[in-house]
Amino acid sequence: MSATILVIADHGHGALSAGTGKTVRCAADFGANAIDILVLAEDGADIAAQAAGLSAVRRVLHIDAPANAHPMAAIAAPQVVAAAQQGGYSHVLGPNTTFGKDLMPRVAALLGVNMVTDLMRVLGPYRFERPIYAGNAVHTVAAPENQVVVASVRGASFDPAGTDGNAKVEALSVDAELPGHTRFVGLEEHGGNRPDLQTAQRVVTGGRGVGSEDNFRVVFEFAERIGAAVGASRAAVDAGYVPNDMQVGQTGKIIAPELYICFGISGAIQHLAGIKDAGTIVAVNNDPDAPIFDIADYGLVGDLFEVIPELTQALG
Numbered sequence: 001m002s003a004t005i006l007v008i009a010d011h012g013h014g015a016l017s018a019g020t021g022k023t024v025r026c027a028a029d030f031g032a033n034a035i036d037i038l039v040l041a042e043d044g045a046d047i048a049a050q051a052a053g054l055s056a057v058r059r060v061l062h063i064d065a066p067a068n069a070h071p072m073a074a075i076a077a078p079q080v081v082a083a084a085q086q087g088g089y090s091h092v093l094g095p096n097t098t099f100g101k102d103l104m105p106r107v108a109a110l111l112g113v114n115m116v117t118d119l120m121r122v123l124g125p126y127r128f129e130r131p132i133y134a135g136n137a138v139h140t141v142a143a144p145e146n147q148v149v150v151a152s153v154r155g156a157s158f159d160p161a162g163t164d165g166n167a168k169v170e171a172l173s174v175d176a177e178l179p180g181h182t183r184f185v186g187l188e189e190h191g192g193n194r195p196d197l198q199t200a201q202r203v204v205t206g207g208r209g210v211g212s213e214d215n216f217r218v219v220f221e222f223a224e225r226i227g228a229a230v231g232a233s234r235a236a237v238d239a240g241y242v243p244n245d246m247q248v249g250q251t252g253k254i255i256a257p258e259l260y261i262c263f264g265i266s267g268a269i270q271h272l273a274g275i276k277d278a279g280t281i282v283a284v285n286n287d288p289d290a291p292i293f294d295i296a297d298y299g300l301v302g303d304l305f306e307v308i309p310e311l312t313q314a315l316g
């Protein structure tokens with residue numbers, strides 16, 4: 001059974017998100033007849049041109065409208081559904097980024113189908129693996145073959161698609177009624193010029209052991225020194241040291257950096273769920289029995305306030 005797949009592009013600040021490339025890579029595992037990308041934007045030509053460079057993509061469709069100036073799932077969903085029906089796609093995939101997690105369930109609901117969340121491996125066009133119990137078990141799911149499959153793709157499980165593609169770019173218009181109950185008010189972003197936590201190759205995190213919002217400054221400075229994104233445990237977020245969009249773990253961001261360095265984090269199972277696919281894990285904790293040392297590749301028993309300056313000095 002073959003598949004024609006529509007991948008919904010996630011983008012911001014004029015650039016395609018890394019999650020989009022990973023979703024395309026996942027789509028390639030379906031042995032698909034065709035992979036198309038849909039870009040929703042006010043003026044999507046630039047983003048579409050970027051998407052056209054992804055390997056194995058046949059066409060990039062862009063729906064340009066003032067309503068698409070800001071990514072809003074409620075506004076995007078009816079347009080995605082109209083495009084999916086117009087193109088007769090068998091599968092609609094989106095990244096499990098914040099945007100995709102908001103959008104894809106709405107698309108599934110409008111199509112009247114169940115949704116496969118967090119797809120981590122493709123066993124066939126209608127059979128997939130996804131994590132359950134905070135990533136401690138893997139669940140095999142079969143989707144009905146007589147319905148459109150709507151799925152979110154776990155970015156941490158796929159490499160980005162190659163960039164040797166040369167897809168056709170086409171403007172698309174769809175007949176979709178947009179809801180009036182949702183409108184863009186404003187966007188508050190944290191993080192400034194720091195790398196994006198979800199896609200960074202190096203991530204530094206702090207936990208309850210950091211002790212306060214003021215103390216977190218040392219974590220930020222160290223991260224800046226090595227060009228890393230900054231995250232935190234839920235305990236650090238709940239204590240108000242940092243905003244909650246920095247939380248890593250089961251109920252925060254699932255990340256897969258090459259290098260993960262954590263300071264003052266004990267290694268609770270819900271935190272580990274977010275870093276399962278990290279490459280090298282380095283833990284600094286003053287308790288030699290902390291569970292984080294069971295999974296760390298490198299562990300340093302010590303006070304983070306002494307270790308961080310020493311590490312910074314060693315970097316020269």
Ligand SMILES: Cc1cc2nc3c(=O)[nH]c(=O)nc-3n(C[C@H](O)[C@H](O)[C@H](O)COP(=O)(O)OP(=O)(O)OC[C@H]3O[C@@H](n4cnc5c(N)ncnc54)[C@H](O)[C@@H]3O)c2cc1C
Nearest residue numbers: 207208209233234235249250251252264266270271286304
């Ligand atoms: C449904 C559910 C979902 C959850 N989701 C998440 C999630 O997404 N992400 C998440 O992180 N947690 C999550 N949690 C919470 C999780 O169970 C833990 O409570 C949390 O991860 C603990 O954070 P922590 O390691 O920072 O704090 P603690 O467990 O209190 O650990 C602090 C560590 O810092 C060390 N320390 C203290 N001072 C220093 C120092 N000066 N130098 C070095 N080390 C020091 C201590 O030895 C200790 O090991 C969830 C819990 C539930 C029930």
